[in-house]
Structure formats: structure tokens, C-alpha cells
Amino acid sequence: MAAALIRNRPVSLNDVQHFASAEPDLPGPWCAEQPVVGRLPEMRITMATAPLGGLRTRSSAVARLAYLSTILGSAWAARSIFNPFQELVRTDLGLGDVEMSLVQGAAMSVPSILLSIVIGRLIDTRKRVMLLALLNAVTMLGVIGTAFSQGFVSLAGYRALSGLGMLEEVVVFSLVADLFPPEQRGRANIMIVVGDYAGSSLGFALAGWLLRFVQVIPFHGNSVGWRGVQCLFGMIGLLATLPLLTMREPDRRECSDVAGLAFRDSLKRLWRERTVLGPLLAGQVAMAAVGNIVWIWALPSLYRTFGFSPAELGNIAAGIMAAAALIGAFGAGLLVDHLAAMKGTSLAVAAFSCALAIPASLFPFSHSLPVGAALLFLLVLANTATALSCNTFGVIAIPNDLRGLWFGISGVAALVVGYAIAPTLVACLSDLLGGERAMATALAIALIGANAIALAAYVEAYRVAISRPADLLAPDDAALLSASQYGQR
DSSP states (O other): OOOOOOOOOOOHHHHHHHHOOOOOOOOOTTOOSSSEOOSTTOOOOEHHHHOOOOOOOOHHHHHHHHHHHHHHHHHHHHHHTTTHHHHHHHHHHHHHHHHHHHHHHHHHHHHHHHHHHHHHHHHHSSSSHHHHHHHHHHHHHHHHTTTTSSSHHHHHHHHHHHHHHHHHHHHHHHHHHSOOOOGGGGHHHHHHHHHHHHHHHHHHHHHGGGGGGGGOOOOOOOHHHHHHHHHHHHHHHHHHHGGGGGGOOOOEEEEETTTOOHHHHHHHHHHHHHHHHHHHHHHHHHHHHHHHHHHHHHHHHHHHOOOHHHHHHHHHHHHHHHHHHHHHHHHHHHHHHHTTTTTTTHHHHHHHHHHHHHHHHTTOOOSHHHHHHHHHHHHHHHHHHHHHHHHHHHHHHHHHHHHHHHHHHHHHHHHIIIIIHHHHHHHHHHHHHHHHGGHHHHHHHHHHHHHHHHHHHHHHHHHHTTSSSSSSSSSSHHSOOOGGGGTOO
16 A cells, blocks of 8 residues: 555555555564555565664675675686586596586585575675675685595585585575665676676686695696696685674575564475475576586587587687676666566566577587577576576565565576476486487587476566556565665765
8 A cells, every 4th residue: 555655546445455454563673663565465565774784885795795795606616617627537536427517506406405494594694795605615615625525525515615605696686685775786686697797707717727726735637737727616606704793794685574483484485485486496497407507518519519628618618608697687687677667677687588598508519619608608698697686686675574575486497497307307318319429419408497387487477577466576676665765876
């Protein structure tokens, strides 16, 4: 009803019934009572009125956003800096394709799967800055440990620690949502998604660049290169974590009337929105599978087709993926914010991006480097745009005190299917189709199938979202909070 009055339209009977049936506000520990109609049925958002702590200027918020994106980028670089050496490590340690897929897939994702919902709950209830510092430190220790791997078990164990960096993304999304008002979150999320993909691309580039300095590290034999790079990068990442220990926790914004409820009751609140969140979850899982399959198998596919060295592969992948990530993130972020007054904008952008990704999934069949690079570029661009659009929808449509739980749940599903299962399925499918020579066919089949599933899911989520009343699940409800209430950072 409040949304109707603010929009200067007549108050309908549905507005009155919704307002009358709303439960009393139960503000969380960080939120003062100042209710505004929210986007989820029976969830009213509470805007905190406390001072903004250290965030007195817009430049301060932007600076923090840049640093948080850098930390997130380092976590993804910790994952990708291993990829250019994947074939060398496989040979050095005597591993097969299936074992390597387990190291890069299941080993890196299982610990994150087990901890994802726990981390989500901690995001909603504890200091997120310290949580981020802990996750990044453990990630970098895993990278350093990778340098000392002697076989499948030790390599899988250290890569499992490195994989915990994937949990940092949801922490950063939660922090950034409290640094910027809803109508600016599409643009703010550009930096986060760029941090993801730029970090991954930087990992490829650093793999070649750090090779120049690894001779000072006391490893012996032919494995000195890949081991030295892992050790050196891990130490740099640990140093980059230190400023987090002095960073101030931002005040929480947009808490709903469910703030402070038990875990089970919070789950019930999310379950009520399954008609929208269900398809959204399916799309996120499918796109996570696409992204992870590309990161793990794109370089080995190029290696087998064109025979590049690890340094050459790293430079090619870094150039393609960094540029594609920047264009995809900026394009989707600006478009989502520009069309914020239209319901379901972010879901429409996600669906369109998935449609673009389907033909781009044919890049493994290309025997021309320019054509293959162009298709891979389009695939990464579309995947980036989809990721940004979906995460923007999440931080706008879901109240602050449920975001961590939602991202934790979606993270579990994405990690199980997209990270633990999908890469190994590609390797198994390749074996069924004829072994290593069939990798291109298996890769294309997996990418096309996952993108098609994501497209169908986002179309369904969009259909449900636009059928909702104007004062429910509408992006412009979040925009009722003006930038002035965020201190014009």
C-alpha cells in the first residue's frame, strides 16, 4: 500500500489486504524500524536509520568496492592460475583426465558445498568483513600447499582449500548491497563480476608472468615452474588480505520483518517464493556449470587443437576472457539499472544472454584460432552478463537478512551440479564418445545443453515475475529508497 501511495496511484483492495495481513515488524539487530513495502509477499523491508559509520562519501564506498572486488578477483585467480599448467601437472604427477577433472571439479567444490549454507547464515548474522578475511587466507594457504603436492590425494586436498575462495563472492555481494542504494546496484555489481572474470583472466596471465621469478624458489626438476608459480602467488594473496583486518563493517540495510527468525522459519519464507526462486535457481545452476566447464576444459581443448605452450595459452585466455568479462558486465549492469522501472528487467537480460551463448558453445569445433577465439569471447561475455543480471535480481528482490541464506542455498546447488558433477561428466562423455579425441564434441554438447536449460529457466522466472502485482517483486520498489538515504557516497 505504501508503494501505491508513493507512486501516486489509487490504493486497491489488494493493497489494503496485503497491508492489513502483514505481520508486525521484527527488526534485526542492525536495523531500526522504518518499514517500506518490500518485494516478496509478506516480507516488509526495514530501512536502517543508523549513521553510515565510515561511509561518509561516495568515494569511500567506491574505494571499498574496488578493494573488495580485488580480493574477490584474487580468489578466482587462485583457481585459474593452475589451469595453464593442467596438462603439465597431469603428466608430472601421472594423472588421467578423469582424475584431473575430479581435482578441478569435485575436490574444489565439495568443501564449499558443505560450508555454503553455513557461510550464508554467518553472512546474515556475523561480521562479514572478518569472514571474508578468513576465507581469503585459507584460499591462499591452499594455493601455497598446491606447490608441494606429490600425488592425486595431496593435490586434491590443497585444491579443495583453494576452492573455498568461491564462497567469497556471496560475502562481497552482501557487503556491496549495503554500500549502494538499490537503483545503483546493477552498476556496483559490475565491479564484482569484473572481479570474478578479471581475476580468472589475471590468473592465466600471471601463470606466464610469474614464471620469470620462480627460479628463486627451491623446487627441483621439471616441475619447478608450476610449483613455483603456485607458491609465489599464494604468498602475494596472503599479503593482499591484511587490509581486510582494518576494514569497518558497513551498516546493514533493508532488513525485513523476518529478521532474527530461526533458520527453519527463514527457509519457509524463501519457500513461499518458489515459483520465482525455483526457476532462478535452475538457471543459476546451469550457468555455473557453463562457466566452470569453460574454465576447466577450454584451455585443454585449445592445447590439443593448436598445441600452444602454457604461457601462450595463459596469454590468449587472459586477453579473451578479460575483455569479454568487461564488456558483458558493463553492458548488463548499465542495461539493468537503466531499465530498472520495468519489472523483470534483470531476468530478461539473463534470458537474452543465454540465447547468445548457445551458438557460441560451438567454439571447440573450430580449427581456426580467430573463429574459435571469437566464439569463446561471445560465450564468456554472455555468461558474465547472465551472472551479473541474476545476482542483481537477488540483491534487489530478497531482503538483507535473507540474502545470505538464499545465496548459500543457490551456492550449494551450483557447486554440486556446476562444479562437482559437470566437469567430470564432460570427461566421462568424452571417454564414451572415443577418448581424448572426442573432447571437443563432449564439450560442445555439455555447453549447449546447459545454456538451453538456463534459457528455459530464466524465461519461466521472467514470466512469473512480470505477472506479479506492481507492489510485489518489483525492482522499482527498491528504488523508493533514494540515494540521499545512503549518504550520497
